Amino acid sequence: MEFTAGFPMTRMRRVRQAAWVRGMVAEQGVSAQDLIWPVFVQEGTNTKTPIGSLTGQFRWSIDLLCEEVKKAADLGIPAIAIFPVTPPERKSADGKEATNPDNLMCRATRAVKELGLNLGVVCDVALDPYTTHGHDGLLVDGRIPNDETTEILCQQAVVQAEAGCDIIAPSDMNDGRISEIRVALDEVGFTDVMIMSYAAKYASSFYGPFREAVGSASNLGQGDKKTYQMNPANTNEALREVALDISEGADMVMVKPGMPYLDIVQRVKATFGVPTFAYQVSGEYAMITAAAQNGWLNRESAMLESLLCFKRAGADGVLTYFAVEAAEMLKR
Numbered sequence: 193m194e195f196t197a198g199f200p201m202t203r204m205r206r207v208r209q210a211a212w213v214r215g216m217v218a219e220q221g222v223s224a225q226d227l228i229w230p231v232f233v234q235e236g237t238n239t240k241t242p243i244g245s246l247t248g249q250f251r252w253s254i255d256l257l258c259e260e261v262k263k264a265a266d267l268g269i270p271a272i273a274i275f276p277v278t279p280p281e282r283k284s285a286d287g288k289e290a291t292n293p294d295n296l297m298c299r300a301t302r303a304v305k306e307l308g309l310n311l312g313v314v315c316d317v318a319l320d321p322y323t324t325h326g327h328d329g330l331l332v333d334g335r336i337p338n339d340e341t342t343e344i345l346c347q348q349a350v351v352q353a354e355a356g357c358d359i360i361a362p363s364d365m366n367d368g369r370i371s372e373i374r375v376a377l378d379e380v381g382f383t384d385v386m387i388m389s390y391a392a393k394y395a396s397s398f399y400g401p402f403r404e405a406v407g408s409a410s411n412l413g414q415g416d417k418k419t420y421q422m423n424p425a426n427t428n429e430a431l432r433e434v435a436l437d438i439s440e441g442a443d444m445v446m447v448k449p450g451m452p453y454l455d456i457v458q459r460v461k462a463t464f465g466v467p468t469f470a471y472q473v474s475g476e477y478a479m480i481t482a483a484a485q486n487g488w489l490n491r492e493s494a495m496l497e498s499l500l501c502f503k504r505a506g507a508d509g510v511l512t513y514f515a516v517e518a519a520e521m522l523k524r
């Protein structure tokens with residue numbers, strides 16, 4: 193290399209000198225339409241209960257949830273993902289409340305869809321909010337039987353679709369459940385109901401606050417989900433999981449957790465090129481929130497940076513508890 197006009201010819205910092213040019217050369221951006229808001233719904237009317245480990249997030253009664261959802265839709269958020277806080281007396285070993293067409297999840301879905309907003313409802317398919325043992329499936333002799341569980345998940349998906357769910361999101365990690373659910377939905381005419389598969393979901397420590405929020409933590413106790421959720425050590429296995437779910441009819445796939453797993457997001461998007469989502473889970477939200485509360489991080493900039501990093505890694509969208517707050521910031 194020859195230096196004719198001084199050193200150096202190429203100055204990477206030139207395009208960083210002012211906000212306008214930094215914006216002009218930005219490769220990625222976050223907008224409200226990238227954000228899906230996970231929400232917790234509880235029984236009752238006109239009640240909202242703060243969630244200790246998810247400061248700023250609440251368990252909403254259906255009426256109040258509807259008010260919040262209107263604001264979210266106004267901000268341009270495209271969808272919410274509903275999670276129910278099932279009353280303990282409605283939980284059982286077989287989680288049959290999951291298939292009750294009038295359960296909290298279905299009532300909340302119906303109420304939100306009746307608002308007639310330009311907003312999708314994502315319903316989680318798994319039994320953990322409904323079981324006394326806190327597992328995502330049945331528990332028989334200490335094991336989670338795959339095929340028997342899948343049968344119930346199909347019924348759960350159908351009652352959710354009947355309630356008006358737009359996107360069924362199986363988070364249970366059983367084998368073959370995407371094709372079984374697809375067939376079950378199609379058989380009763382729900383050919384347009386979409387499936388967003390939690391395709392690469394890891395047995396992670398970062399779900400702690402969520403389990404407190406839905407009230408499944410004490411049910412699960414010392415138990416773990418390692419016989420069905422993935423080992424955090426594995427990457428190639430994630431690609432096989434995603435390939436299977438796509439071949440079984442998943443319209444979109446998800447990687448979960450989010451930030452510690454951006455390598456997986458990147459590989460999934462690069463390999464398959466399908467709509468790819470990441471879930472910035474409860475523990476990730478809690479970490480940023482707790483650090484900010486201590487004055488160790490700037491909440492707003494750490495939040496936006498984290499969301500931008502998902503986009504850079506290749507995610508088309510992010511499920512995040514920051515959705516409303518971030519959308520409000522982006523609007524300013």
Ligand code: PBG
Pocket residue numbers: 316318320328363364398399400401402403417472473474475
């Ligand atoms: C349940 C489910 C979990 C989450 C979403 N769906 C918890 C789990 O698998 O134990 C976690 C979400 C979060 O931590 O924010 N199948």
